[in-house]
Structures are given as C-alpha cells and as structure tokens.
Amino acid sequence: MATEFNSFPLEIVYEIFGWIAFFSWSISFYPQVFLNFHRKSVVGLNFDFVVLNLTKHSTYLIYNATLYFSSAVQTQYRDKYGHDEMIPVAANDVAFSMHAVILTAFTLFQIFIYERGNQKISKISLTIVVVAWCAAAFCVFIALPTQSWLWLISVFNTIQVTMTVIKYIPQAFMNFFRKSTEGFSIGNILLDFSGGVANYAQMATQSIDQGSWVNFYGNVGKALLSLVSIFFDLLFMVQHYVLYRSKPVHHPSKVKVDEANKEALLVTSDSDLP
Template identity: 65%
Template structure:
C-alpha cells in the first residue's frame, strides 16, 4: 500500500516532501502520548476525570475515521484517506488548545500553566516551517508547502496558539508575587518575639 500511495503522490506532486524527521516526530508523538495516557491511568487524579464533551468528540472522530476508511476501502484511494486523516489531525490540534486558552481568559491568570512546553512547541513549529522553506528553496519548488498541507497547517495552528499563550502569560496575565507592605512587615516583626521566654517553652 505504501508503494502505491507514493506512486500516486509522485504523479500529482513530482516528489514526496516527507523527511525522516517527520516520521520520527510522529513516532515520538505517539510514544509520548501513550506514556502520558498510561500515567493518567495509574496515577492518582483526585477528582479529575475526562469530560463528557471530550469523550463525545473523540468518539465522533474515531467513528468518522472508521467510516472514511470503509468508504475508501473498495476503491483503495489511500491518498484521499491520508488527506482526511491530515484534516482530522489539524482539527484535533485546534480543539486541544481552545480549552486552555479559554481557562486562562476566565481565570485571568496562567498560574500552574507550563509556559516551558509552549516555548518548546513554538520553537518546533518555527523550525518546521524553516525546514519546509529551506527544502523549497533547495528544490526550487513549493511542493513542500502545497504538497504537505497537513504539516503546514499544523505548524501554523501551533504557532498561532503558542503566540496567544505567550501573550496571556507574559503580557495579559503576568504572574505577580504577592507584595508585602513595610507596615505589615513591621507589625509581623513586632508581633513575633525574637527570643522565646522560658514560660512559653
């Protein structure tokens, strides 16, 4: 099947803009996500649970993917199926970012939110676009962009939401340490003796 898909794709785009690092990235994402799901299953979660909306979205997406697979199966139009899966991936990427953006907006702060992950994600998205640009310049072709819309859209979506998160964290809702006034500090010092008396021991 892989050879057939490659042949069809080459017929349409002259080359396959999928590098080894793209495959490695996908494998890495699956492995890391699997580990996180395992941690969710075995570690204490307190009162946290998967929302009904999330369960509904995931169920609908899997059902849609299965229906598309069985529709494509008789004609073996695998390239169309891959394009559909790419669209699903982009859609799910948008969906996964929205709740955190909304939560930050409602709470008006980003306390407890890992900005380090966002910075790394932003760097990954930018370097992905740079890779596609360099390959396009080297090959004198725009096929790396128009022939790999899934990857390009994923990069743009990730970068867009990462910028929103960074604006929320550093500009809109910066974390401020609680300020202690000099007067309250003096009152605290006066209220607590430096040396305990024998009666209090």
C-alpha cells in the same frame, strides 16, 4: 525513483531544520511531564487538551508513516502532484510522531494517577474523539474497493489538522478563567514554538530548492500544523508573561495544609508559656 535535491547546501539546511523541529517538538513534552511528577498534581493542565492531542498525534503518525514508507501511496502522490515532486514527509516527521504518541499517552496516564482537583475530561472532547475515529474507520471501508490510499491518509491528515486547531482552545480558556498558567508548563510552549518555526523553515527550504510550492499544498497538514501551533504558542506566551504573570492559583488542599501548620505553631507557642 525518489526525486533528489538540486542543491547539496540546501539539502543540508533542510535536514538541519528538520531535526531542530524534531528535537524541539520532542523535548517539548518533557517539561509538562516533569512538572506533573514534581507537583504530583495535574491541576492546571487541561485534560481535554491532552485527550485531543493524543488523537491528533495518532492520526498524524498514520499519515506520516504511511506516506514515508508506502511505495503505493508515494506513487499515487506523484500521479496527483507530479512525478518530479519530492515526498513532503521526512524521517524526522515519522520519528517525531512516534515519540509524540508515546509521551502524550504517558501524560494521559499521569492524569489518572496524580491529584486532579475537580478537573475532568469533558463530554464534548470525548464526543469529538469518538466521532473522529468513527469517521476514519468509515473512510477506510470507502477506500478499500478502489485502493484510494492517498485519499485515505489525507483524511487522517485532515483529522490531525482539525485536532491541532481545537486542542489548544480548552487550555487557553482555562488559563483565562483561572487568570493563571500555574500547572501548565511554559517550557512546553517555548519548545513547541521553536519546533513550529523550524518545521515551517524546513518546508520553505524544500520549496526553494525544488522551485515549487507543491510541498505546501501537497502536505497542507504539515503547513497548518506549524502555523496554528505558532499562533497558540504566542497566545500562551502572552498569557504567561504578560496577562497572568505572578498570579498563582491557591488550591484548597494547599490552603488547608497551611492553616493546619499555622494552628500547630500557635498551639506549640501557647504550650511554651509559663
């Protein structure tokens, strides 16, 4: 039988924080999607960030959905951490993961149909993704004989934590070398920051109600997800609002169009002379 909250008000607060995190994180994908659509360009958005992010959210979905829906995994969780402990995954976690996989995949699709400039997906990020999924597949075969499902989903959780740590790095360096955040939506970052804070507050609320911090180390992936996201979101805010404020990058294609327009105006002006 599932463990319940001791305090009804704290349960309400827990649900509120959870759905704030869900809506903030879910909506955070749309500013970048709309920016790409409006510009018909993905120049400025790091492709490695998107590829790594897709693997991150896919493995996180596997972890969340399995722990939330599987009674066998829940039993193994309580056998390890205590039968009075609540399952550290909520409905909003599963809903967010499903939505995140769909929107990240759509962003990747935009990369293939819009102007890319000279940007491309690096071999390093592709290698990381292939190694991650091969390792996950290998662990599946290890877990099958003993039915160590909790250990198996913890592997997927470890992969998502690793991807969370490294996925922001390419975008941060790209902004640094370009000295600009043009093409990378700050709206995404602001909403992501709000989601990270709300997610961490939700975990803290559960721990306060249960009088136990097992919620954090029993689902270290969710805790690290919030902390790492908050750290990089703050970094991107500094880059956008302080370091590279009002420093747009002029793309070669745009420069050529501007020069062509100027030349056309000069020709028109000359033709009007007596």
